[in-house]
Amino acid sequence: MMKKLACVLAIYGTLQVPVFADESSNLSPMGADLTQTSVSGLSSGAFMTAQIHSAYSGSFIGAGVMAGGPYLCSKMYKFNANMTNAMNTCMNPLNEYVAPDGKKLFNEAKKLAHEGKIDPIENLSKQRVMVFSGGKDSTVKPMVVEQVVKYYEAAGLKAKDTVKYQEISNAGHAITVDNQDATQCELSQSPYINSCGISEAKEILQQIYGELKPPVETLTGNIVRFNQKEFIKGNRSSMSDDAFAYVPKTCETESCRVHVAIHGCHQGYNQEGVINDNYYTKTGYNQIADANKIIVLYPQAQPSKDIPFNPKGCWDFWGYSDADHFYTKDAPQMQAIMGMIKRLGEARN
Amino acid sequence: MSNALFTQWVEMSQEALKKFTETQSAVLSNLGQQQPLNVTSMAEMMKASMQSFQQLTNNNTAAFNNLISNQATSLKLNVSAEAIQKLTEIMGSLTNNAIQQQTKLATDCMKPFTEFLTKLSEVKNPEDLTGLQMKFAEDLGAALKAGAADNAQLLGSLQSAMTVWTEKTLDKTIDG
Numbered sequence: 224m225m226k227k228l229a230c231v232l233a234i235y236g237t238l239q240v241p242v243f244a245d246e247s248s249n250l251s252p253m254g255a256d257l258t259q260t261s262v263s264g265l266s267s268g269a270f271m272t273a274q275i276h277s278a279y280s281g282s283f284i285g286a287g288v289m290a291g292g293p294y295l296c297s298k299m300y301k302f303n304a305n306m307t308n309a310m311n312t313c314m315n316p317l318n319e320y321v322a323p324d325g326k327k328l329f330n331e332a333k334k335l336a337h338e339g340k341i342d343p344i345e346n347l348s349k350q351r352v353m354v355f356s357g358g359k360d361s362t363v364k365p366m367v368v369e370q371v372v373k374y375y376e377a378a379g380l381k382a383k384d385t386v387k388y389q390e391i392s393n394a395g396h397a398i399t400v401d402n403q404d405a406t407q408c409e410l411s412q413s414p415y416i417n418s419c420g421i422s423e424a425k426e427i428l429q430q431i432y433g434e435l436k437p438p439v440e441t442l443t444g445n446i447v448r449f450n451q452k453e454f455i456k457g458n459r460s461s462m463s464d465d466a467f468a469y470v471p472k473t474c475e476t477e478s479c480r481v482h483v484a485i486h487g488c489h490q491g492y493n494q495e496g497v498i499n500d501n502y503y504t505k506t507g508y509n510q511i512a513d514a515n516k517i518i519v520l521y522p523q524a525q526p527s528k529d530i531p532f533n534p535k536g537c538w539d540f541w542g543y544s545d546a547d548h549f550y551t552k553d554a555p556q557m558q559a560i561m562g563m564i565k566r567l568g569e570a571r572n
Numbered sequence: 573m574s575n576a577l578f579t580q581w582v583e584m585s586q587e588a589l590k591k592f593t594e595t596q597s598a599v600l601s602n603l604g605q606q607q608p609l610n611v612t613s614m615a616e617m618m619k620a621s622m623q624s625f626q627q628l629t630n631n632n633t634a635a636f637n638n639l640i641s642n643q644a645t646s647l648k649l650n651v652s653a654e655a656i657q658k659l660t661e662i663m664g665s666l667t668n669n670a671i672q673q674q675t676k677l678a679t680d681c682m683k684p685f686t687e688f689l690t691k692l693s694e695v696k697n698p699e700d701l702t703g704l705q706m707k708f709a710e711d712l713g714a715a716l717k718a719g720a721a722d723n724a725q726l727l728g729s730l731q732s733a734m735t736v737w738t739e740k741t742l743d744k745t746i747d748g
Contacts, residue, residue: 321737
């Protein structure tokens with residue numbers, strides 16, 4: 224397969240660090256330590272995070288949910304279609320009475336685990352979780368995000384310890400970074416990466432892995448662009464042909480941990496030139512990962528304007544990829560992501 | 573069943589929202605034809621906008637009363653005092669959201685107008701004025717379009733909320 228190097232600029236503060244993307248090759252095995260795998264995401268990526276974290280709870284040790292709702296949210300009210308729940312109940316319900324109920328959803332998850340459709344739900348009680356919402360987020364309101372905490376509390380996680388919740392009062396709908404060049408904190412606009420004086424990526428990784436070394440200023444590793452298609456089954460996944468991973472220099476020879484960072488709607492790299500490399504270079508994950516031997520995997524969704532209907536390139540938390548299985552271990556998108564994680568854990572060639 | 577319960581409310585809201593948007597568009601269209609634009613026209617537009625919003629609120633209240641007095645009874649739903657209270661809260665949330673959106677829309681519409689007045693002093697010839705007016709119409713159109721999208725979203729939330737209320741009320745009726 225022909226290899227082509229593409230130069231990508233990773234900007235951190237005023238530094239511009241060239242990293243290289245290896246286009247169109249398969250993801251290489253890296254002998255990663257898969258007992259230390261975690262996941263986080265923003266918006267639809269946060270819903271996907273909650274989903275994959277529950278469905279494959281045996282494969283993760285923690286999760287970070289930014290501006291998203293609890294697992295099974297789109298199935299909250301049976302009189303509403305999944306998409307109606309997703310667009311209203313799970314994003315901007317009129318009030319708490321018609322919002323999702325995290326405790327009730329956890330009970331539904333227990334039933335699924337009992338039926339063997341997802342991993343044993345008891346796995347969640349051993350995990351560490353960080354949840355963020357923005358006080359000025361009218362896309363996914365804090366009252367929805369708070370139910371993620373209720374879900375994990377029902378799973379046995381204790382507030383302020385294994386599950387932490389922070390509402391950033393002046394933040395819009397975005398992942399927040401500690402970088403003044405990013406979008407103004409209170410806005411909810413592309414690329415949904417806002418300057419609020421706090422790096423959510425750093426806080427999430429610290430909550431999951433404990434005290435970490437501070438982020439590096441100069442990246443040592445590379446952004447690897449790889450063929451994501453080989454992990455995708457069927458033609459309804461709405462996932463891009465390629466995806467990305469940040470591999471710190473030390474992880475080229477040592478066994479590293481893996482963190483999966485899932486973008487939100489309108490944030491895939493190939494969304495009509497809007498986002499490009501922003502999510503996988505400017506969200507702060509790579510700098511903290513570099514200092515702490517963590518490979519960051521960035522799976523990519525893309526828009527699909529007809530069938531399946533996913534015009535904004537969101538991750539599937541309401542059923543466009545497979546209405547019967549999108550929330551189970553048979554879900555096409557989750558299987559693809561798990562395939563990528565598994566590959567990273569395989570012994571180096 | 574849920575449709576029968578709240579269709580009228582939703583339809584009345586839709587009609588009011590439609591009129592609201594149409595009124596604003598009509599005034600905007602008049603604004604675009606005026607040479608030069610004047611303050612009175614802008615004030616007229618804002619007045620029309622406010623009147624349409626008043627109509628929207630009135631219609632919602634009327635539909636709400638109708639829902640309580642007729643439809644819930646005719647469907648033989650065991651609507652408890654608590655359920656009525658929850659419905660009232662949904663109505664309150666709807667109104668609060670609508671007021672916030674209306675205030676935002678008014679602010680968003682005033683911004684281009686303020687900019688228009690500020691830039692007016694820099695106009696040197698008819699081309700400048702035409703350009704300035706076109707920019708104003710474009711910005712105002714964008715604000716109105718965003719306002720219409722917000723209204724549509726609010727309507728979706730209302731529809732979903734009513735379905736949830738019905739589901740929860742029926743659950744309690746069956747349980748109770």
